[in-house]
Amino acid sequence: MKQRGQTLVEFALLLPLFVLFLFGTMYVGFLFSDYMSYDNMARMAAREAVNSSYKGLEQQYGSMIENTHMTTNLYEFSQITIQSTQGMSGDSVPADGVRVEITTKLNNQYAFVHLLEGIGIEIPKGYTIRYYMYNEK
Numbered sequence: 001m002k003q004r005g006q007t008l009v010e011f012a013l014l015l016p017l018f019v020l021f022l023f024g025t026m027y028v029g030f031l032f033s034d035y036m037s038y039d040n041m042a043r044m045a046a047r048e049a050v051n052s053s054y055k056g057l058e059q060q061y062g063s064m065i066e067n068t069h070m071t072t073n074l075y076e077f078s079q080i081t082i083q084s085t086q087g088m089s090g091d092s093v094p095a096d097g098v099r100v101e102i103t104t105k106l107n108n109q110y111a112f113v114h115l116l117e118g119i120g121i122e123i124p125k126g127y128t129i130r131y132y133m134y135n136e137k
Contacts, residue, residue: 084097
């Protein structure tokens with residue numbers, strides 16, 4: 001009988017940690033999914049911009065991104081910029097291409113932000129996705 005009580009206490013102590021680990025892993029997967037959604041939008045915008053005139057694409061893709069449902073909403077869409085790479089320098093910058101930059105910002109209304117910052121965990125205030133593409137024609 002004593003062994004059964006010990007097992008029950010161990011289970012009660014470890015179950016919350018296991019559930020926390022399980023949901024934490026799921027949440028990181030959701031964050032990665034959101035990041036990949038923004039990355040795919042940047043790639044789509046770069047492909048369209050390099051094959052046509054990119055005037056007006058910022059507004060088109062900006063509204064498309066704003067209307068896209070993100071799983072976590074931890075980061076909000078801030079802005080998109082599309083510009084020519086002529087005159088830019090760098091090893092990985094194509095000479096005759098475009099650069100698409102999507103900027104996000106931290107959603108301060110999100111419940112976990114205040115909780116995590118309260119226990120001393122720093123969350124990045126935003127991130128930027130840069131995508132370069134050049135026309136191979």
